[in-house]
Amino acid sequence: MTEQSNAQLLKIEDLTVEFHLDDLVVHAVDGVDLEINEGEIVAVVGESGSGKTVTAMSILRLLREPPARVKAATLAFRGQDLQALSPRQLRAIRGGPVGMIFQDPMTALNPVLSIGDQIAETVLLHQAKRDKKAARARAVELLQLVGVPDAAHRAKQYPHEFSGGMRQRAMIAMAIANDPDLIIADEPTTALDVTIQAQVLQLLQKAQRETGAATILITHDLGIVAEMADRVVVMYAGRVVETATVHELFEQPRHPYTLGLLASLPRMDTETDRLDPIPGNPPNMAAPPAGCPFHPRCSLAQGICKTDRPPLLQIGGGRASACHFHEELAS
Missing domain, CATH: 3.40.50.300 (P-loop containing nucleotide triphosphate hydrolases)
Structure with missing residues (x-):
């Protein structure tokens, strides 16, 4: 936290x-x-x-x-x-x-540029005072920060030479390269x-x-x-x-x-013989259901759920819920 x-x-x-x-x-x-x-x-x-x-x-x-x-x-x-x-x-x-860490770094990284050059490019784009040499040094520093071993050597390698975990580390290095908010x-x-x-x-x-x-x-x-x-x-x-x-x-x-x-x-804090998956599937968003979109899968659904879409209501203490029966859930 x-x-x-x-x-x-x-x-x-x-x-x-x-x-x-x-x-x-x-x-x-x-x-x-x-x-x-x-x-x-x-x-x-x-x-x-x-x-x-x-x-x-x-x-x-x-x-x-x-x-x-x-x-x-x-x-x-x-x-x-x-x-x-x-x-x-x-x-x-x-x-x-604003830094972005994508789900699949292999498709987010440029396959024809070395990892170090890609990080350095990010630095140069946002820090005009740095020259290319300083940007490359910053790239090595960032790779060290995210735990890439032998960072000076690995910075010269290409995305396909990194494992999935190492590619994700490189993505994190790029995301934090310019001290984002x-x-x-x-x-x-x-x-x-x-x-x-x-x-x-x-x-x-x-x-x-x-x-x-x-x-x-x-x-x-x-x-x-x-x-x-x-x-x-x-x-x-x-x-x-x-x-x-x-x-x-x-x-x-x-x-x-x-x-x-x-x-x-x-x-870990509850003994149970089985997990209870949510029945059914998420709705087709090309033809969403009327009323509450969760009602076809909800064991608490009643008539109003099939016709009236519940608004997202503030329910106190900074909490919000979009359910007609959120008070019943609380009890």
Whole structure:
């Protein structure tokens, strides 16, 4: 957990993302609100297809438009309207005050440039006072910081010469190269084995401490959430369905979807013969169901759930839930 400031860093209001594909419209993100304060770690969780990555990519306007259509009432970083920025102004933010760690570093890294040159390029783009020699020295320093052995030699190697874990370390080095205010980490451990996952998570925590950056951690792994996050945003079918501190979420979930996610998680403090997966599948976002999008899979669903979409309501103490029966869940 991290020491936090109350100063707001990122503010998103009513973010909507649609993908227009021939005659098909996919409603990937539907009215998301999100606030990130300085220094905090916010986990965004949910099943695949819930809109986590699309929301994150929208922050830096990394979605190709078209086919994507991105709209937001507010999309601001340190009070600056990201929707009004030119491509050049956006490039000054990407990799500078906002660092991004992608899910698959092999596709994110340039295969024809050495690792050191790619990190040095990031440094040169945002630190005009450094020359190429100083930027390359900084690249080696960053690789050492993220635990790459023999960093001076490895900096001359190419992405295909790095293992998956080492490529992810290089991605983290690039993300923190310019002391960002915000790090967006999109499923940073998904493609790694368990041992390397633990090392990368420790490295992310170290990077966050070194830079003091706020972090948006996108994941479907609630074990990672419990270990790293201060606050949790739960997404389902392109919407935020619950927000809470990490302790509140694990102790008393206030949405049936969150309850289902927790029930499917192995726990050391509870004896159980079997895990309870959530029945069914996430909805087709080209034809989302009426009412609450979770109602076809929800054991608590009643008539109102099939007809009326519940708003995301503030329920006290900074918590929010988009469920008609959140009070019943509390009891």
